[in-house]
Amino acid sequence: MGVITLVMLGSLVVLAVAGAVLWGQQAGRADPSAVLRAPTTGHPLGTDRLGRDLLARLLAATWPSLLPAVAATLLGAAAGITLGALTAVVDGRAARLLGALITLLLAFPALLVAMFLAALFGAGTGGAVCALAVACAPGFARITQTLAAQVAGTDFMAAARVLGLRRHRLLLRHVLPHIAEPLMLNTTVAAGSSLVALSGLSFLGLGTQPPSYDWGLLLSQGLDRVYTEPLPAVAPGIAIVYAAVAFQLLGEMLAGAAARQARPHPVDEPVAHPEPVAHLVRTDRPASVDHVLEVADLRVALPTADGVVRPVRGVTLALRRGEMVGLVGESGSGKSLTALAIADLLPDGARATWGRHRFLGTDTESLSGKERRRQLATGMAMVFQNPASAFNPSLRIGTQLTEAVRAHRGTPRAEAVEQALAQLRRVALPGGRRLLRSRPFQLSGGQRQRVAIASASMMRPGLIIADEPTTALDVTVQRQIMDLLRRIRRDDGTAILFISHDIALVADACDRVLVMYGGTIVESLPAPELAAGARHPYTRMLVASVPDLAAERDHPLHSIEGGPPDPSGAAPGCPFHDRCPHRLDRCAVESPVLSPLGPGHEVACWQPPAAAPSHGRRENEEAQK
Numbered sequence: 001m002g003v004i005t006l007v008m009l010g011s012l013v014v015l016a017v018a019g020a021v022l023w024g025q026q027a028g029r030a031d032p033s034a035v036l037r038a039p040t041t042g043h044p045l046g047t048d049r050l051g052r053d054l055l056a057r058l059l060a061a062t063w064p065s066l067l068p069a070v071a072a073t074l075l076g077a078a079a080g081i082t083l084g085a086l087t088a089v090v091d092g093r094a095a096r097l098l099g100a101l102i103t104l105l106l107a108f109p110a111l112l113v114a115m116f117l118a119a120l121f122g123a124g125t126g127g128a129v130c131a132l133a134v135a136c137a138p139g140f141a142r143i144t145q146t147l148a149a150q151v152a153g154t155d156f157m158a159a160a161r162v163l164g165l166r167r168h169r170l171l172l173r174h175v176l177p178h179i180a181e182p183l184m185l186n187t188t189v190a191a192g193s194s195l196v197a198l199s200g201l202s203f204l205g206l207g208t209q210p211p212s213y214d215w216g217l218l219l220s221q222g223l224d225r226v227y228t229e230p231l232p233a234v235a236p237g238i239a240i241v242y243a244a245v246a247f248q249l250l251g252e253m254l255a256g257a258a259a260r261q262a263r264p265h266p267v268d269e270p271v272a273h274p275e276p277v278a279h280l281v282r283t284d285r286p287a288s289v290d291h292v293l294e295v296a297d298l299r300v301a302l303p304t305a306d307g308v309v310r311p312v313r314g315v316t317l318a319l320r321r322g323e324m325v326g327l328v329g330e331s332g333s334g335k336s337l338t339a340l341a342i343a344d345l346l347p348d349g350a351r352a353t354w355g356r357h358r359f360l361g362t363d364t365e366s367l368s369g370k371e372r373r374r375q376l377a378t379g380m381a382m383v384f385q386n387p388a389s390a391f392n393p394s395l396r397i398g399t400q401l402t403e404a405v406r407a408h409r410g411t412p413r414a415e416a417v418e419q420a421l422a423q424l425r426r427v428a429l430p431g432g433r434r435l436l437r438s439r440p441f442q443l444s445g446g447q448r449q450r451v452a453i454a455s456a457s458m459m460r461p462g463l464i465i466a467d468e469p470t471t472a473l474d475v476t477v478q479r480q481i482m483d484l485l486r487r488i489r490r491d492d493g494t495a496i497l498f499i500s501h502d503i504a505l506v507a508d509a510c511d512r513v514l515v516m517y518g519g520t521i522v523e524s525l526p527a528p529e530l531a532a533g534a535r536h537p538y539t540r541m542l543v544a545s546v547p548d549l550a551a552e553r554d555h556p557l558h559s560i561e562g563g564p565p566d567p568s569g570a571a572p573g574c575p576f577h578d579r580c581p582h583r584l585d586r587c588a589v590e591s592p593v594l595s596p597l598g599p600g601h602e603v604a605c606w607q608p609p610a611a612a613p614s615h616g617r618r619e620n621e622e623a624q625k
């Protein structure tokens with residue numbers, strides 16, 4: 001197919017370039033003695049009503065037929081792609097308006113729009129090109145919108161937003177490169193359709209006007225005598241189909257080539273032992289500010305088809321410089337939404353309210369939108385669960401690693417590359433510049449997560465939110481990732497909010513543990529106390545649910561009976577009361593707040609049961625009974 005396509009396209013290019021030079025004069029030469037001749041050896045396609053050679057005219061018309069078609073396609077593509085891609089980077093309301101506009105424009109058949117506009121702009125090649133560009137733009141906008149929507153929800157876009165990149169940068173660096181391939185294929189195929197449409201306009205007298213001519217006009221002129229001499233009409237028709245098929249095949253060929261290129265070429269596996277790097281000390285944060293993040297009474301409301309849900313209902317937490325805090329809780333307890341609210345990455349329509357929100361010593365309420373974005377971009381980073389989706393697959397690793405320091409600190413490219421190389425050494429990734437030149441799909445999951453951590457620490461942020469960063473990795477790699485996080489917080493003094501389901505891992509790696517249930521923090525305690533010192537019945541049952549290798553094989557695994565609380569958040573009382581073996585009457589009506597129990601230990605329970613070594617398991621058994 002490649003050979004056929006290249007031969008067809010090559011012949012068109014040669015004809016387009018040489019046609020006018022070789023046959024232009026002959027095509028314009030009238031011969032009153034030979035008007036409307038049938039095909040002969042001298043005139044293989046016959047002559048027209050002025051005695052001009054039709055084959056010469058057909059060949060000379062290649063350029064005037066192809067150029068407007070390509071121009072109309074490119075203009076339409078540029079307008080449509082811009083419109084469609086904007087939907088991925090503007091805010092929810094504007095995106096919905098743009099989407100509605102695209103749908104409205106698509107409601108009108110493209111060819112009818114083109115004909116209407118061509119008549120409006122005035123018959124001629126220029127008018128036809130503009131008309132067709134406008135008519136095909138909505139199609140491009142819709143396909144771009146669909147492709148961009150897939151990109152808009154990805155982790156790498158969220159990461160890019162956390163970096164505080166401006167809209168045009170998001171558009172040019174993240175959205176468009178990622179969707180360029182299908183758009184290119186679409187544009188190529190659309191060029192063929194544009195050629196047919198433009199020929200149609202010329203055929204109807206709305207496009208190219210005599211004395212200029214293109215294949216559409218030749219077809220129209222040949223049609224007058226199609227029943228006596230079919231060739232003068234059929235030949236331009238064949239030329240149009242030939243060129244349209246060539247464009248179509250080019251699209252197919254590019255698609256095939258792109259699919260082949262997408263096959264991964266693995267690069268070296270990581271070495272097991274991280275190389276030591278120079279101790280990195282943060283200097284840009286005031287030493288007096290002990291708390292990196294303080295959040296009080298965070299609430300998140302989300303509109304759904306069944307009404308508003310309130311998955312986060314008054315979360316209060318604080319992280320000190322260099323502190324690693326684990327956030328645990330069953331699925332749906334609101335951990336990720338809490339993290340997303342802190343990073344200003346909540347989904348469209350979600351609303352977060354705060355009693356207090358201080359980040360890096362500044363009250364975020366006092367900042368303008370721009371200042372807030374900048375503060376988040378330079379002071380906070382996120383590491384997501386799935387390292388495969390955390391990077392833009394169409395950009396090289398080096399571009400993604402250096403993006404934030406170049407955008408926010410104005411660091412020159414060479415210096416940013418050196419910093420990226422230092423970070424890669426720090427996360428024990430070999431390959432140096434070769435790795436920077438590779439693309440995300442060329443790396444293994446563990447390598448990608450290391451690069452994600454390197455990327456997160458490029459700006460030396462005050463806080464890294466790691467949302468289940470080890471869940472998608474095998475246990476050996478999990479350990480290496482945990483070691484890296486520990487090193488970063490030790491070397492840079494970065495606070496880490498570590499969200500996980502792995503209670504044993506959290507107890508081992510973190511300083512403090514926050515236990516979340518039903519959208520609230522129900523207990524906050526030092527990590528070493530988690531196993532034996534937890535006081536909230538939920539925490540104790542959660543700890544008891546961790547499978548124990550020493551347990552009897554015949555013994556059923558412990559689980560917490562019952563289901564999560566009502567997502568609307570309308571139910572009064574403690575969210576855990578209907579699953580709690582220690583519930584009191586007041587638990588069903590009054591909601592307890594976090595109250596101090598001991599040093600660094602707070603619990604939200606009206607009557608926390610006394611700590612006992614085998615506590616949770618017994619409670620689980622009681623609850624299950």
Ligand SMILES: Nc1ncnc2c1ncn2[C@@H]1O[C@H](COP(=O)(O)OP(=O)(O)OP(=O)(O)O)[C@@H](O)[C@H]1O
Nearest residue numbers: 302304311330331332333334335336337338347567
């Ligand atoms: N965009 C959304 N629209 C509606 N509900 C949502 C949306 N995102 C999350 N939720 C709901 O909010 C609740 C909390 O979700 P969240 O992702 O924060 O839980 P989680 O504790 O992080 O769970 P997991 O551990 O499984 O990731 C869940 O019930 C979830 O279904």
